[in-house]
Structures are given as structure tokens and as C-alpha cells.
Amino acid sequence: MVLMQAFIKTHRYLLDHLNVPVHRHLLEYVDWDHRLIGIQGARGVGKTTFLLDYAKTFYGNNKSCLYVNLNNLYFAETSVVDFADEFRKTGGKILLLDQIYKYPNWAEELRYCYDHFDDLKIVFSGSPLMRLDEGNAYLDDCARVYNLEGFTFREYLNLKTGNDFKPVGLNELLRRHEDIAAEVVDKVKPLAYFTDYLHHGYYPFFLEKRNHLENLLKTINLVLEIDISYLQQIELKYLPKLRKLLYIVGKSAPFQPNISRLSNDVETSRATIMNYLNYLRQGRLVNLLHEDDPDPLKKPACVYMHNPNLVFSVASGEVEMDVLHKTFFYNQVGYLNRVSFDGEADFRVNNDMPFYIGGRNIEKKTEVNNGFFARDMVEIGEANQIPLWLFGFYFKSLKF
Template identity: 30%
Template sequence: MDERILTSLVATSRRVKAWARKFPKRRFLFHELKSIDEEYYVGVRGIRGVGKTVLLLQLANETEKSVYFSADSILIKPFSLYEVVKALAKMGYRNVFIDEIHRKPDWAEDLKTLYDEHEVRVFFSGSSAIDLVYLGADLSRRVVLKELPPASFREWLNIKKGFDVPRYSLKEILSKAFDLTNMYAELHPMWQEYMREGGVLYPESGFYDALDNSTRKVILEDLSALREISVKYETDAFKLLYFIARSAPFEANYSRIAKHLEVSKNMAIRLVEDLSKAGLLISVNPCESLRKEPKLYLTVPLREFFARKGFKVNQGALREEFFVNHLRHYGVCYLKGKRGEKTADFRVREWVIEVGGEGKGRYQKPDYIAVDGLITGKNKIPLFLFGLIY
């Protein structure tokens, strides 16, 4: 490679690493990634705007002989990932941080070769559509791949609002609701703002323009890792997201989606699966039978983003979306009774939890009720507390 290109890459790396020092707050995944055994390469996947770039740069700033570059840089367009990393290794860099790695053709094969040569250690970020299982056992045993979900309510408060709220387990939220409510009552009014402008960490100025651009890139570019994207597919993907955003819980089933988009049911299922892999949708499966359809939710803050097109958001869906976004890694599933039978909303591990407004009753016999307000007692838990879990 030309020395001028390498000089430019290194200069850019130094500049952006210095820029990242302006962000002292770290996403929850930082310490977990830092503790991974040096034997492994480290990958971070997630949707655009959740802080993957800053996370990589923060790690690079605490790692010796490190250099950072983005795989979509025009400077390295004529070169393979392998060629770029080998050239940096010759300069003495032993830890290479690569952003947007999925933008480089044959990146998985290049990683395998680099790993086998044991000259450098690679940290990388990529889209949510990256899945090492589909890239073969050779790569999956060499790389620890972690998902960085949208920022939780707690992280958003700490990063964007300057708080220093610690992380709580689900068991602590359920058992210490009264004390935690008194301790954090001032946070309650902010959860609506989080649903509008949380999750992703774009600046307030131009927030929705950035989110719009990000969503389009996920569909047009990131999903191309799964299949060929046509104009019809792109249109259907946006129509599906918009349809779910307008729907109350459980209204968006496969048959209704197929009818609304004028596609087959199989195509509706494929779209849901693709958008789930890309991180824009969350599918919550039933607790009892996988033959029943999933409940579909949007990643925060997409429901409010689509509501800017002129419809009123269903508050029940918004509450459930907040809950699901924060509990999905706890193995949340939804409860569905027989026809005409009322059941609570969700089971999370051994607990049955109903999500509703302040006036929600106990006729559905849940273990706990997640409510809008600040009322505790009789197994009521303020909904916003579930946002402190990760």
C-alpha cells in the first residue's frame, strides 16, 4: 500500500480517538468486551446509532499499539481488509479496530486468515445482520461476537442527561420497588422523552433526520447481507414498519401484514424475520406454543418516529414496547389464553407480569403489574423502573 494512504489512515485514527475522549460515559458492554481473553477476536454488532463507533474508540484508547479505521473509507476501497491490516501490522500496530466491517467484501475470509497468522488482534463492529453461525464454524470459534442493543433508559439518562444511575437486576426491581421509586421519582417524567428520542444516541439537533437516514441504510445496505434488495422489497419493509407502528398490541399478525402489503404470507414472515435480524423489530414468542405467531414490537424510538407522519400512538403498545425492549434478553415471552380467556401479558423467567396504566386491575392474576405512575404496593411496579435493568 502507498505510504501516503497509510499515513492518512493513521492520522485519521489519532484524530477520531482524540475526539472519542470527549465521551467519558460508556455503554454497558465496554467492560465485558475489555475482559474477553486475548486469544479471541472481538466483534460488536448492532443497529446504527447505538454507539458502536464510540465504544470501539474507547476500547482503542485503552489498548496499547492500537489503530482504528472504518472499512467503508474511500482511502482503502481498492484494497482488501487483509491487505490493509497487514500493512498496519508492518508499521507495528498489534491491535486493529475496524468499524463497519460488513462494508468490505470477503471480510469473514480475511478475518480467518489474519487470525491464523497471529500477527494482530482485531476488534470490529458491524450491522445487526452479521451472524457468525451463518459464516461457518471456522470463524465462530475464533471470534466472540456481542450484540449492542439500543441504549436502555438508564444508559440514556447517564449519557444524554448527565445522571449516574447504577444498573439493577430484575429481581431487585421487583423486590425493592418502593425504595427505588422514592429514590428515582424524578426520572419518571423522562420515560416519554426516552420513547421519542432514546435508544439511539444521535444529537438532539437533526435527531429524526439522522434516524430516518439510519433506518434507510439498514434496509438498503445492511439487509443486503441477507438477500438481494429490490425497490419492492425496500417499499414493503418501510410499509411493514409503519403498519406495526400504527397497530395496537397483537394487531400486526402475519395474515394482516400480508393483506396490508399485498404479498404472500411467506413473504410477510420473511420480512419480519429480516427486520428482526437487522435490529429494527423485536419478535416476542408465545410461552406455550411456538406454532402461535409472535407479537411484534419496534425498537425504540421507531414507533414515535413513524407517528410523526400523522397518527396517534397507541399507549398500550408504547408501554409494552418499553417493557419488551428492556426485558428481551431475560427471555420474555407472551401469554395467550384460550378464546375469550383473559390472561396477563408476559412471563419473564418465573414471574408473570401485566403491563398497563395506573388503573390496571388484578383480574388477570399476574405476579406483578407494571403501571404508568409512581404507585407501588399490591405488587404494582412503576413501569419506568424496568428501564434501569441494563
């Protein structure tokens, strides 16, 4: 009981000092009535803040809800099952378990809690490198897992301007983009914020009063050293090869990879290069573009950095805006849609929609049926000419 009170005290301290300038829209779409919920997201996107925001928004200081970080040394000899059982017996209803991967046998114990404690709800956070539901023998039929992305441009714009612009679906965006853009432009100048978003707006830690690039590099290295190396059981002596591959990708992306050349440059086998590329993809550091169905055993047609902010992590000079714009589009649209390589267009979305990314003066390929153009430096588009920034309003953080 004494230790439980210590956890409650820490929980209240964290809520009292919580600063959430903008609520993540995923908060509105999670089925919070379900008894086992997973929040999956890359390192740095704000999973801890999201859990605490949920606690404060729905429960305040009510002792029925408790946030616990499994980094706590207490769990070196106390099981999650025993802790959850004590919590529910003392009136607890909602247990928030952060950094679940730090605890061994986490999946088995979460399943035990789900099967035996029907008066307790558990929300846990994890890395995208973990098998949180699909393919997990313990959780695939009981856990509902949602993905938390970094800030969309819409969320960033709301934060910077105090507005409350709502997300839109892709079909609505394509159909009504002129009206939607006009409504936004009537209140703010989105292009005045777009370049800053590309540089530092994806990860919430831009709000901290610390050097953004240093924070970004720290996050990247934690993904490499912990999320990938630990969870994929890669020996630390191979970490420099993984880091070198990411550096090569970052300097060249987007590019069509030559696996043999990468193998020579990194001094490892072709098979290892393919594995490393997929680990980097799962860690949300790169995006792999394929010509058809994504296949981890098949060479990607093109490699991108996962989001525009990451492009600056290896930039030694000025970054080409074309690279940032294509990276932005793939990041925003690729989460909920199938984005594939197209020999003529920049991307093909859901097999049948070619997209061209570029400025106002690029050739209008009007001979392409159903083609769309994502234009930079355009506030309001027309017909199939859509402002690039508006794809940052796309509705993307859903259950998968």
C-alpha cells in the same frame, strides 16, 4: 507506510473530536483480552462511537491501536489480511474494523488473521443481520460477539442528570425494587425524564443538533435499503413492499397479525411476509412475540415495534401511552429473557412470570401467582407493584 500514516492521522483526528458524554456500560463487560471480538448492533445505536471510545479510554493516542472504517476505497484493492499484517509489523497491536459488512470475504479473512497473527487483536463491528459467530463456519469457534443496544433509560438518565446509576439484574430488580427505586428517587425525579426517553432517548443521535425525527427516518431507511436489502440480497424493486409492510406494522403495533391480510395489502406471498417480518426483527425495527419458542417459520402471536422511539416514526397524531409502555417493557426485558405471549397477562417472562403493564388504577390481579405489575406514573412500588421506569435499569448488553 505513507498510507498507514494517513490512517493513523485520521484515527487521531477522530479521537481528538470525539464527544462521549456517557460511557456505554458494555465497555466494562467485554472480555478485551480476547483476540477476536465482534460488536453487533442495529444501525444508529452508536457502534462507531463505542469503538472510538474504547480506543481513547484504553489507549489514548498510542499508535499500537488503530481505528479503520472499511468504507475506505483503499480496501477496494487491498485485503484486510495484508493491511493487518502491515499494521502488526509496524508495531500495531489492536485493530478496530468498523462496518465489516462493507468488505467481501470478511469472515474468511478475519479467521485467517486470528489463526496467523497471534500478536494482533481485532475488534470489528457488524449488523445483527450478519452471522457474526453462531452458525458462521469461519468464526463460530473463535469470535466473541457482544450486542450493543440503544441507550437504556438508565444511561439516558445518567446523561441528563450527571449521575452514575448502575445497572441491575432482573432477579435483583424484582427482589429489591423498592430499595433500588428509593435510591434513585432520592437523587432525581425519574418520571420527569421518562416521557422524553420514550420519544427520543433510545438512539444516541438525539444528542446531535439536528431534527430527531429526520434522523430516525434516515436510520430506518438505511436499515431497509442496506442492512436488509443488501445483506439479505433482496432486489431493490421489492424495497417498496418491505417499506409498506413496516408502515402497516408501525401504524398497528402492537397487533396480532393476519398473515393473509398482510399478504394482500403488501401484494406478496404469505411466505415472503414471514421472511420480511423476520428481516425487520433482525434489523431491530420490530419485535415478534410468540406463544412458545420463537420460530421464524411460525406466525408470531403479536408484533411490536422494536423500541418506543420507532413508534413515533409513523405516528400521525398522539401516540397512546399504553402502546409506548408495553413496547418499552418488551424492549428492555426481552433482550436477555424469553418474553412470550400470554392469553391473560401482557407478557410472560421466562415461562413462569406473568407481567401486567399499566397505570396505577388497573385491577390488581392478586389471584395470579407470581405475577408482577409494571406501573406507570409510580416512583416507588411495593410488593409485586414495580415502577415501569425501573425496568430501564435492567442489565441487558451482554455477550450472547
